[in-house]
Amino acid sequence: MDLNNETIDDTNNVTIDDLENLVEEKKYSELKTYLFDMLSADIAELIDEVPLRDALIVYRLLPKNIAIEVFSMVEVERQSELTSLVSEEELKNIVDELFFDDMIDLIEEVPASIVKKILRNTSPNERNLINQFLKYEDDTAGSLMTIEFVDLKKNMTVSDAMNRIRTTGVNKETIYTCYVVGKEKILEGIVSLKHLVLSESDMIVEAIMTDDFIAVGTQDDQEYIADVFKKYDLLSLPVVDNEMRLVGIITIDDIVDVIEEETTEDFQIMAAMTPSDEEYMSMTPFDLARKRIIWLIALMFSATLSETIMGHYKGVTIQIVILTSMIPMLMSTGGNAGAQSSTLIIRGLTLGDIEFTDIFKVIWKEVKVGILLGLTLGILNFGRIFLFSNNIKLAITVGLTLIGTTTMAAFMGGVLPILAKKAKLDPAIMATPLISTITDATTLVIFFTIATLMFLG
Amino acid sequence: MDLNNETIDDTNNVTIDDLENLVEEKKYSELKTYLFDMLSADIAELIDEVPLRDALIVYRLLPKNIAIEVFSMVEVERQSELTSLVSEEELKNIVDELFFDDMIDLIEEVPASIVKKILRNTSPNERNLINQFLKYEDDTAGSLMTIEFVDLKKNMTVSDAMNRIRTTGVNKETIYTCYVVGKEKILEGIVSLKHLVLSESDMIVEAIMTDDFIAVGTQDDQEYIADVFKKYDLLSLPVVDNEMRLVGIITIDDIVDVIEEETTEDFQIMAAMTPSDEEYMSMTPFDLARKRIIWLIALMFSATLSETIMGHYKGVTIQIVILTSMIPMLMSTGGNAGAQSSTLIIRGLTLGDIEFTDIFKVIWKEVKVGILLGLTLGILNFGRIFLFSNNIKLAITVGLTLIGTTTMAAFMGGVLPILAKKAKLDPAIMATPLISTITDATTLVIFFTIATLMFLG
Numbered sequence: 001m002d003l004n005n006e007t008i009d010d011t012n013n014v015t016i017d018d019l020e021n022l023v024e025e026k027k028y029s030e031l032k033t034y035l036f037d038m039l040s041a042d043i044a045e046l047i048d049e050v051p052l053r054d055a056l057i058v059y060r061l062l063p064k065n066i067a068i069e070v071f072s073m074v075e076v077e078r079q080s081e082l083t084s085l086v087s088e089e090e091l092k093n094i095v096d097e098l099f100f101d102d103m104i105d106l107i108e109e110v111p112a113s114i115v116k117k118i119l120r121n122t123s124p125n126e127r128n129l130i131n132q133f134l135k136y137e138d139d140t141a142g143s144l145m146t147i148e149f150v151d152l153k154k155n156m157t158v159s160d161a162m163n164r165i166r167t168t169g170v171n172k173e174t175i176y177t178c179y180v181v182g183k184e185k186i187l188e189g190i191v192s193l194k195h196l197v198l199s200e201s202d203m204i205v206e207a208i209m210t211d212d213f214i215a216v217g218t219q220d221d222q223e224y225i226a227d228v229f230k231k232y233d234l235l236s237l238p239v240v241d242n243e244m245r246l247v248g249i250i251t252i253d254d255i256v257d258v259i260e261e262e263t264t265e266d267f268q269i270m271a272a273m274t275p276s277d278e279e280y281m282s283m284t285p286f287d288l289a290r291k292r293i294i295w296l297i298a299l300m301f302s303a304t305l306s307e308t309i310m311g312h313y314k315g316v317t318i319q320i321v322i323l324t325s326m327i328p329m330l331m332s333t334g335g336n337a338g339a340q341s342s343t344l345i346i347r348g349l350t351l352g353d354i355e356f357t358d359i360f361k362v363i364w365k366e367v368k369v370g371i372l373l374g375l376t377l378g379i380l381n382f383g384r385i386f387l388f389s390n391n392i393k394l395a396i397t398v399g400l401t402l403i404g405t406t407t408m409a410a411f412m413g414g415v416l417p418i419l420a421k422k423a424k425l426d427p428a429i430m431a432t433p434l435i436s437t438i439t440d441a442t443t444l445v446i447f448f449t450i451a452t453l454m455f456l457g
Numbered sequence: 458m459d460l461n462n463e464t465i466d467d468t469n470n471v472t473i474d475d476l477e478n479l480v481e482e483k484k485y486s487e488l489k490t491y492l493f494d495m496l497s498a499d500i501a502e503l504i505d506e507v508p509l510r511d512a513l514i515v516y517r518l519l520p521k522n523i524a525i526e527v528f529s530m531v532e533v534e535r536q537s538e539l540t541s542l543v544s545e546e547e548l549k550n551i552v553d554e555l556f557f558d559d560m561i562d563l564i565e566e567v568p569a570s571i572v573k574k575i576l577r578n579t580s581p582n583e584r585n586l587i588n589q590f591l592k593y594e595d596d597t598a599g600s601l602m603t604i605e606f607v608d609l610k611k612n613m614t615v616s617d618a619m620n621r622i623r624t625t626g627v628n629k630e631t632i633y634t635c636y637v638v639g640k641e642k643i644l645e646g647i648v649s650l651k652h653l654v655l656s657e658s659d660m661i662v663e664a665i666m667t668d669d670f671i672a673v674g675t676q677d678d679q680e681y682i683a684d685v686f687k688k689y690d691l692l693s694l695p696v697v698d699n700e701m702r703l704v705g706i707i708t709i710d711d712i713v714d715v716i717e718e719e720t721t722e723d724f725q726i727m728a729a730m731t732p733s734d735e736e737y738m739s740m741t742p743f744d745l746a747r748k749r750i751i752w753l754i755a756l757m758f759s760a761t762l763s764e765t766i767m768g769h770y771k772g773v774t775i776q777i778v779i780l781t782s783m784i785p786m787l788m789s790t791g792g793n794a795g796a797q798s799s800t801l802i803i804r805g806l807t808l809g810d811i812e813f814t815d816i817f818k819v820i821w822k823e824v825k826v827g828i829l830l831g832l833t834l835g836i837l838n839f840g841r842i843f844l845f846s847n848n849i850k851l852a853i854t855v856g857l858t859l860i861g862t863t864t865m866a867a868f869m870g871g872v873l874p875i876l877a878k879k880a881k882l883d884p885a886i887m888a889t890p891l892i893s894t895i896t897d898a899t900t901l902v903i904f905f906t907i908a909t910l911m912f913l914g
Contacts, residue, residue: 039669041689073690166655175651176633193650194632198623212496227809230717232498233530233710235692252709253690256716260687263720266807270800270888324781328897331785335792336890343727350723352684431727432889433793440785 016049023054032061040066044073052078056085068097077282080109083118092121099173101146101254104133141225142218144258145239145248150178154188154206158199165193174251177236180209187215187238187246215240218247222258229255260351267347285368322391323451326398327444334405334443335436337373341366341413342435346427349417356422362414370410374403393454397447404446409439473506480511489518497523501530509535513542525554534739537566540575549578556630558603558711561590598682599675601715602696602705607635611645611663615656622650631708634693637666644672644695644703672697675704679715686712717808724804742825754837779848780908783855784901791862791900792893794830798823798870799892803884806874813879819871827867831860854904854911861903866896 022031035043035058043062047055047070059082062070071079071094083091083106095103095118107115107130119127129147136142150172152161161178169175178196180189189209199208215238216225228237229252239248265275274294345362348354354362382399386392413435417427479488492500492515500519504512504527516539519527528536528551540548540563552560552575564572564587576584586604593599607629609618618635626632635653637646646666656665672695673682685694686709696705722732731751802819805811811819839856843849870892874884 037669039671039689045688162654169651169655175654193654194626197619197632197650197654198626212494214496230713231502232496235709252692252713256687256709256713259713259716266803266883266885267724269883269885270803324784327781328784328788328901331788332792332893332897335789335893339889346723346727426723426726428723428726432796436789436792440789444785 016046019046019058020050020054023050023057028057028061031058035061040069041073043070047074047082048078052081052085056082059086064093068094072098072102076105076109079106080111080114083110083114088117091117095121099146099148100129100133101144101173104130104143107134136218139222140218141216141220141222141239141250142248144222144225144250144254145218146173146251147248148173149236149238149246149249150175151181151246152178152191152205154180154182154204154209156205157201158196158203158205158208159201161191161196161205162201165196173249174236177249179238179246179249180205181246184243185245185247187213187240187244189213190238213238215244216250217241223262225250226255226258226262264347264351267343270343285365285372322389322394323397323455326394327447330398330401330405330447331436331440331443333377333402334409334439335432337370337406338409338413338435338439339432341369341410342417342430342432343413345414345417346431349421349427354418356418359415359418362418363411366410366414367407370407371403373410374406377406378402397450397454400450401443401447404450405439405443408442408446409435412438412442473503476503476515477507477511480507480514485514485518488515492518497526498530500527504531504539505535509538509542513539516543521550525551529555529559533562533566536563537568537571540567540571545574548574552578556603556605557586557590558601558630561587561600564591593675596679597675598673598677598679598696598707599705601679601682601707601711602675603630603708604705605630606693606695606703606706607632608638608703609635609648609662611637611639611661611666613662614658615653615660615662615665616658618648618653618662619658622653630706631693634706636695636703636706637662638703641700642702642704644670644697644701646670647695670695672701673707674698680719682707683712683715683719721804721808724800727800742822742829754834779846779851780912783851784904787855787858787862787904788893788897788900790834790859791866791896792889794827794863795866795870795892795896796889798826798867799874799887799889800870802871802874803888806878806884811875813875816872816875819875820868823867823871824864827864828860830867831863834863835859850911854907857907858900858904861907862896862900865899865903866892869895869899 019031019034022028022034038046043058043066047058050058055078059067059071071082074082083094086094091114098106103118107118110118119130122130133142148171150165150169152164156164165175165178176193178191178193179187180191182188189206189211190213191205191209195208214228214232214234216228218239218241225237228234234252236249236251238246239250241247268275345354378399378401381402382395385398386395389395413430416435416438417430420430421427476488476491479485479491495503500515500523504515507515512535516524516528528539531539540551543551548571555563560575564575567575576587579587590599605628607622607625609621613621622632622635633650635648635650636644637648639645646663646668647670648662648666652665671685671689671691673685675696675698682694685691691709693706693708695703696707698704725732802811835856835858838859839852842852842855846852870887873892873895874887877887878884
């Protein structure tokens with residue numbers, strides 16, 4: 001991975017820190033000049049990353065026509081925070097101008113009081129539609145689609161169609177694929193703008209449209225929809241109900257996000273975590289520990305099977321067999337905790353959510369997560385061993401080892417991928433196998449050190 | 458994951474098997490009728506999956522205008538096989554009609570004799586360009602870009618521009634973004650077809666183009682380019698040289714493939730394998746073992762650190778300490794081998810490369826891979842232990858255990874994700890943590906069974 005790439009864009013020499021300084025020094029007109037030169041996606045990134053108070057100032061400095069485009073690119077959590085601060089009139093402007101699918105995402109995020117304000121600014125018709133869209137389950141076609149598409153009739157000529165695109169196209173999410181609908185909005189065909197532009201202006205739409213198209217239902221799963229986009233190289237895809245009535249379209253930009261989201265989910269499940277679509281840097285240690293602990297407990301208890309197996313073969317010296325029989329469980333718990341941390345950090349680095357400068361924040365967060373996890377696991381094991389073997393020394397040894405091991409594993413899993421990236425290696429090499437080899441060795445050192453103190457000391 | 462989704466498309470009731478039967482029974486006219494109703498991407502899938510002889514028959518049944526679209530969607534390995542069978546004239550047709558980036562991919566795949574034939578059918582100008590493109594490194598912007606774009610001049614009117622699109626657009630990879638170039642092909646601006654269509658026809662291109670655009674260099678890494686597409690929600694992106702001369706464009710459909718390829722690479726690296734972009738089902742057990750063995754050996758030797766650590770604490774009965782000191786290495790090697798298998802299978806299931814019906818093929822392949830890996834690791838360890846401890850019984854025990862453990866781990870890693878998917882669970886749950894917990898327990902059983910036979914039997 002090469003970190004030295006730069007887009008060829010002359011505004012890149014202004015950093016977020018520079019802009020934040022301008023806000024703090026209240027140099028608004030200078031700030032405005034910089035903003036004027038920036039691309040909307042970059043302004044949105046700025047609004048995402050600065051403190052909320054500054055974000056509002058930046059947003060208000062934007063010209064009206066840019067403001068809404070920037071707003072639609074800001075992350076939905078930040079959008080929600082902004083809507084709670086803006087005036088009723090600014091909110092009305094946002095609601096009027098936002099694409100329908102973006103508005104639905106926003107409504108799902110904001111508190112009830114803001115939802116009321118938003119609905120107050122919509123027509124009864126729109127309110128009906130919003131209610132209907134809110135009912136679609138997450139991760140289905142219904143939740144991804146938008147209603148801003150160009151619809152044509154099959155008896156139109158190409159020049160009629162082009163006129164319709166000219167008059168209605170400005171507010172559509174895409175005009176590159178147009179949808180030919182008949183009675184009761186039944187979808188009859190699809191025609192690309194490329195086809196329209198390349199055809200004679202007196203041709204009839206029916207003659208150039210394709211009626212052999214792919215459509216999906218509102219309940220279809222987003223992972224399946226991403227597969228359809230990939231297989232057929234689509235830019236957009238119609239969504240129909242059971243009677244083949246066109247209810248919305250899905251565009252490729254949302255699908256790229258879906259692919260990313262599903263991949264992140266796979267990574268998390270593969271490292272034994274409850275999947276979450278929140279970004280690593282925005283989660284608290286307590287949240288992180290909560291998503292991880294149940295899996296660690298389940299895996300740890302299944303690892304105690306090893307103790308039973310080793311118990312069958314005891315014969316010589318009981319003490320040493322009992323002690324060594326704990327090793328597989330301790331090692332695999334350490335390995336699992338390390339794997340969870342490294343997977344989260346590797347994914348965060350890939351998505352650009354974590355930077356090298358975050359290293360101390362990550363270390364501190366992982367140490368706290370590790371202590372939370374280690375305390376839970378340590379207390380559970382102390383109880384289990386004390387109850388079943390009545391061996392208090394062993395119970396204390398194992399309990400303390402788990403606290404040490406888990407904290408150390410979380411620390412390693414957090415810091416090693418970041419260092420790998422800094423050293424221009426692919427952070428993915430710091431995944432389970434290497435992390436668990438490192439944690440195996442340190443677990444043994446911790447365990448035998450504590451055991452020596454407890455049993456011989 | 459819901460596997461019952463179906464695209465709404467009435468040709469779906471014909472399966473690949475049905476079509477293969479038609480080929481075998483030589484019912485070509487019936488086959489032709491079915492093909493006529495199918496989408497190009499589906500025909501391409503058929504050509505990918507049937508035996509090569511049948512693939513050629515299907516390809517030759519296609520009407521000329523469909524044939525090339527289908528050909529461009531066929532996987533490049535199969536394209537290469539087909540080019541070695543078609544006539545010189547068919548090859549000329551393919552070369553003439555294929556998009557430039559697809560032709561480069563094909564040339565990189567076919568044997569030298571076919572390359573010669575292809576080059577014979579191109580003009581000297583084209584040959585120069587091909588040579589230049591072949592020099593771009595894999596995974597860079599240069600290797601992804603195509604030269605089929607629409608170029609405009611800034612002093613054109615909108616209606617001039619639309620005329621140019623109409624006359625040159627048919628063979629362009631996209632007409633939705635047009636590139637405004639000046640002297641010496643310097644890129645001066647970008648204008649979308651949406652903008653052109655929505656503007657008055659006497660406007661000047663310069664007035665509506667944006668000169669604040671993103672461009673990348675030919676050497677930029679594909680992962681970085683994918684990030685740019687995601688951040689700015691692009692459909693295409695210009696590639697320029699150091700003098701800002703436009704040399705090509707990259708389109709979103711290629712980027713979706715890049716995202717998939719990079720994700721697969723991450724998964725493989727995270728499971729300690731040498732990354733490969735070949736599909737699981739098309740790799741031989743020997744290939745698979747070769748990509749995995751070096752990592753297993755390296756990790757296994759680092760796991761022997763545990764033996765040294767445990768050796769420090771021996772005091773009571775030497776025999777049992779020596780035996781148990783082998784356990785961490787055995788368990789982590791089993792876990793690593795299982796993790797490699799499950800990662801490959803999980804990714805194959807996600808990409809649709811592996812189906813439930815492949816389960817016996819996968820089992821048989823994984824067992825063969827497991828034996829290959831186990832033999833290598835077992836012999837290495839036998840040698841290591843015999844040389845350093847001169848304990849032949851221990852060397853045999855560890856050697857045999859490794860063969861058994863690795864084979865069993867590869868089997869579990871191969872079969873469990875497929876069963877999980879069949880049971881409508883996410884196959885990703887069968888990743889490292891669960892697999893290693895299962896292999897840990899079975900490793901101990903194998904080890905102690907063999908050890909009991911060797912030392913007590």
